[in-house]
Each structure stands twice: as structure tokens, then as C-alpha cells.
Amino acid sequence: MAGSKHVAVLMGGWSAEREVSLRSGKHCADALERHGYKVSRVDVDRDVAEVLARLKPDVAFNVLHGRPGEDGTIQGILEILRIPYTHSGVLASALAMNKPVAKIVIAAAGVPVPQGRVVTRSEAAKAHVMTRPYVLKPTAEGSSVGVFIVTENHAHPPQELTRPDWPYGEALLAERYVAGLELTCAVMGKEALGVIEIEPATKFYDYEAKYAPGGSRHILPARISPNIYQQVRNLALTAHQALGCRGVTRADFRFDHRPQASGDLVCLEVNTQPGMTETSLVPELAAHAGRPFGELVKWIVEDASLDR
Numbered sequence: 225m226a227g228s229k230h231v232a233v234l235m236g237g238w239s240a241e242r243e244v245s246l247r248s249g250k251h252c253a254d255a256l257e258r259h260g261y262k263v264s265r266v267d268v269d270r271d272v273a274e275v276l277a278r279l280k281p282d283v284a285f286n287v288l289h290g291r292p293g294e295d296g297t298i299q300g301i302l303e304i305l306r307i308p309y310t311h312s313g314v315l316a317s318a319l320a321m322n323k324p325v326a327k328i329v330i331a332a333a334g335v336p337v338p339q340g341r342v343v344t345r346s347e348a349a350k351a352h353v354m355t356r357p358y359v360l361k362p363t364a365e366g367s368s369v370g371v372f373i374v375t376e377n378h379a380h381p382p383q384e385l386t387r388p389d390w391p392y393g394e395a396l397l398a399e400r401y402v403a404g405l406e407l408t409c410a411v412m413g414k415e416a417l418g419v420i421e422i423e424p425a426t427k428f429y430d431y432e433a434k435y436a437p438g439g440s441r442h443i444l445p446a447r448i449s450p451n452i453y454q455q456v457r458n459l460a461l462t463a464h465q466a467l468g469c470r471g472v473t474r475a476d477f478r479f480d481h482r483p484q485a486s487g488d489l490v491c492l493e494v495n496t497q498p499g500m501t502e503t504s505l506v507p508e509l510a511a512h513a514g515r516p517f518g519e520l521v522k523w524i525v526e527d528a529s530l531d532r
Contacts, residue, residue, distance in 0.1 A: 229261050231525055232281035232307075234298065236267035239290025240369045240391065248500035249287040255521045256285070268293070273301050283528045284309040285521075287500060290365060294497040295321040303530060310524050312496040313532030316468040320496045321364050323397050326467060330491060333466035335459050338478070338490045340399030348396050349385035357401035360385075362392035373401060402490055404480035407446055409460035410498065410509040411473050412520075413527065416457035416464075417509040421446035442505065444512050452479065455489060463494050470532045471524060474498035474506055 233256070235249025236242055246267070253263045264279050266272070268288060276284065284307050292298050296318035302309040312320065320326050327337045343353045348360055356378065361371045370392040372382040384390070406422040421443040446453060460475040476492045498506045500521075510520040 229283060229525070230264065230279075230281045231256055231261045231283045231285050232264045232266050232276060232279055233285045233287055234266050234268050234272070234293065235287045236269075237288045237290070237293055238269075239288070239293070240365060241289035244499060244501065245287055245289045245293070247502075248289070248504070251502060251517075252285060252287050252500050252521050255518045256525065259518055259522050261525065268298070272298070273305065276301075276305055276307060281307060283307070283525055285525060285528070286310050286497065289497050289499065290369075291321075294495075295364065299532070306530060308528040308530050309532070310528045311471040311532075312467075312469045312473070316470065316532075317496050319467050320469065320473075320494045323361065323363050323493055326494060330463040330466050330494070333462050335463045335466070336488070336490045338399040338402055338492070340397055343396050343398050345385050345390065345394050345396055348398065349381055349383070352381060353398045354400065357403075359399045359401050360396050361399070363395045363397050365392055375401075402478035402480055402488055404478055404482060404488075405446070405448070407448070407456055407477040407479055408505050408509075409456050409475050409477070410506045411460050411464040411469070411475070412510065412513075412515075412523070413471070414461075416461040417513045418444055419446040419448070419453050419456045420444045420505055420509060421448070422505075442508060444508060448479065448481065452489065459489075459491055460494075463491055467494055467496075469494065469496055470529075471527050472498060472506060472520075474509075 233249050233253040235245045237245055253265050257263050266275055284302050286293055286309055294317055296314040299314045299317050319329060324342050331337050357375045359373055407419055409419045410417045423441040456477055463475050464473050474495045478490050480486050480488045507517050
């Protein structure tokens with residue numbers, strides 16, 4: 225019974241996505257309380273193992289975005305403490321968070337990915353590392369944090385890369401820019417949900433477009449042909465399974481739909497800890513599939529386990 229279960233909602237942390245995680249966490253915790261669960265809201269700090277050992281929850285609902293909640297670290301702590309937890313396990317989380325490695329794994333399973341390579345920050349700051357247009361992104365961040373789209377009009381690489389206080393690591397992933405539509409598809413358990421088309425109000429689907437009200441327009445179902453729609457769903461499920469993911473994930477795609485264009489459909493990444501705020505995509509996709517937000521978070525809690 226829901227009322228007999230004590231759920232620790234893990235949120236916050238110290239990544240670049242802390243504020244989004246706090247919003248996601250509050251949204252989930254409020255919904256779980258409405259469903260009768262006993263909820264402890266945990267703003268995760270370095271003493272999280274001690275806090276959880278003291279709380280002794282039945283389930284840890286992981287709503288951390290970025291490190292340490294999305295890279296396998298918190299999952300390892302929960303395995304040691306033997307506290308059942310939500311979403312993906314240690315290996316799947318670590319794999320999906322490392323974008324270059326995740327690309328190798330899902331490409332081997334037949335999921336198309338954009339051409340790219342890993343470069344150093346100094347290399348990327350000195351000269352163009354690919355033919356323009358291309359994208360530069362940190363190898364292990366989410367929410368489009370630290371991402372640059374380098375167009376034909378950019379004579380020089382992004383000068384922000386030379387900042388002495390650059391916080392996103394020395395390795396960057398450079399990828400060919402794929403023009404066209406931004407699409408996303410969630411997987412819930414063993415089922416791919418619908419496909420959303422995203423129209424950002426800004427130049428691309430960046431942090432503000434993701435989380436600011438009015439930052440983007442979500443079109444559900446996406447305005448694509450039925451065969452492409454189904455292809456996106458199949459690829460999202462294939463990527464989820466290839467990485468060994470559990471619970472809920474969200475895969476992001478680009479589809480070059482322009483007339484006389486390549487028709488390329490590529491998977492950009494798989495998010496093992498997708499946003500759960502009021503403007504987030506997964507709750508919208510779940511609602512479209514007949515699961516309102518309260519039912520979604522209840523399903524996630526009941527799906528929690530160890531050895532994921």
C-alpha cells in the first residue's frame with residue numbers, strides 16, 4: 225500500500241542542474257504525498273549516505289540531474305545501503321552519462337548517431353575542430369549546459385572555452401550539426417511513449433528553452449509521417465535497452481525534414497534522469513499516454529528495486 229511506504233526523494237545535489245532538480249523533486253514529492261506515501265525530501269550533499277542510513281526509507285526516488293545522481297555514483301551508494309531506488313542502475317547510468325561511450329554502445333545496436341569525436345577544450349578553443357556547422361558539448365553534462373552551436377558565420381571557435389573558470393571539464397564532444405526538427409521520445413519500462421516535436425523560442429533547445437515557462441512549444445504528437453514517428457519510438461526503445469536502462473528514460477533526436485535534405489534521423493543522447501518539472505517532457509508524454517503526473521510518479525516508485 226502507498227501509505228505504508230516511506231519514500232526519500234533525492235534532489236538538489238551540486239551539479240550545474242541543481243535548481244532544476246530541486247523543482248523536479250518538489251513536484252514529485254508533492255504528488256507522492258497526495259498519493260499517501262510518507263515522503264522525506266533530501267537535498268543531497270556529501271553526507272547523503274549518513275542521511276539515508278538514518279532515514280531508512282523503503283525507496284529512494286532519484287530526482288537528481290547531472291552528477292552525482294545521473295552518473296552511477298548515487299546508484300552505487302544506494303546499492304551498498306541496500307535501499308531500492310528508481311530509474312537506471314550503476315552501469316547504465318554511467319554509460320548514458322558519458323556521451324561518447326553511449327554513442328558507441330547505441331550505434332552498435334543500430335541506432336544512428338551524428339558523426340563526431342572527442343577533443344580537448346584547448347584544441348576546440350584554438351581552431352575549428354570540424355567543418356562548420358558543428359556542435360560542441362561537454363562529455364558528461366545534461367540540460368544543454370555548456371553546449372555551443374558553431375555556425376558558418378562563426379569565424380572563430382567559442383571564446384567562452386578559454387575562460388579560466390570553465391566548469392565543465394577538459395574533454396568536449398564535437399559533433400556534426402544536424403539541421404531540422406528537435407524530437408524527443410520517452411521510454412517507460414518496456415514501452416516507448418509518444419514523440420514530441422520541440423520548437424524552442426530561442427536559437428536552440430537550451431537550458432532556458434527547457435525550463436523557463438514559454439521557453440519552447442511542445443507539439444504532441446510530432447508533425448512527422450507515421451513511419452518516422454514509429455521509427456523514433458523504436459530507436460528510443462532500442463537505445464534504452466542497449467544501455468541497460470530501467471524505469472523511465474528520454475531519448476533526444478534530430479530529424480532533417482527539409483526539402484531536398486538528407487532525411488537524416490539521429491539520436492543525440494539518452495537521459496536516464498529526465499526532468500520532472502511542470503514544463504518537462506516526460507510528464508507530458510506520460511499524460512498523453514493516459515498516465516497523469518500522480519500516476520507516473522506512483523509507477524516509478526513501485527518500479528524501484530536493487531541490482532538494476
